Amino acid sequence: MLTINTFKRGFSKGISTIYELAKIMIPVYLAVKILDYSGILSCISFIFEPLMSLLGLPGEASLALVVGYAVNIYASLGIMASISLTVKQATTLGIMISIAHNLIGETAIVKKLGVKASIIVPLRLFVSFLCGFVYYILF
């Protein structure tokens, strides 16, 4: 049954998602700008450039990947928004991070159902890199 409560629930879920998003994305965005300003970002970029170029990504993208894998999508969105990316680069990152993200939190859920972390984490990372690479090569 569709009632006014359906819309209320949807609205409040939307607002709480946006709140969670803002809480993580804004500080991460600012942190990256500070890293950029202080020159640390270009060091990180320089170190990871060779690896990231295999996926057609700039070196800074390594930060978005690592943070996405370890923390969550929202945090990596903050980084992606603060660095300049082409549509293709954003899509490659989007594919990679949407496949593997929040590995600590999500693996805990899957473990509850009896699937080993030592299988699911490497699997997701492997699929993430593979899909990113295939997309970069094919399109």
Add this chain to the structure above:
Amino acid sequence: MQLLFNSLLESVLAVLKIAVIILPLMIGIEILKDLKIIDKLSQLTKPITGFLTVNEKSNVPMVVGLILGLFYGAGVIIQSIKEDNIDRRSIILMCVFLSICHALFEDTVIFAAIGANLIPILFARLIAAFIITFFLSRLLKAEEKI
């Protein structure tokens, strides 16, 4: 200081860009839930679960996970383990599928909101989850444990 202020403004704008997509999406998902469309959609995944040789009772958790996310999917899986006695092999296959591919709409649109292409992200995940689960389903014998 100017830099920090500008960055703050930019980041708030980025959040707003995502917000205008997330809000209608969340309302839309609640409508799907209340109209029981999620249960009906589980009929559509039958050929998929059949092909992956997953227990046919797994259709509801699969659709819930795909649409609402891993957390909700896992909740329904736990419930259906109690009620329907789903075998361990099916649970493992479902977990692998859903951990690669879940909250399909939400995760995809938020990347699209900051400039990524929607379609490749959507299909890359679905296809990857399908292929990986397919191989695993042929590897895993009925009683084997992961």
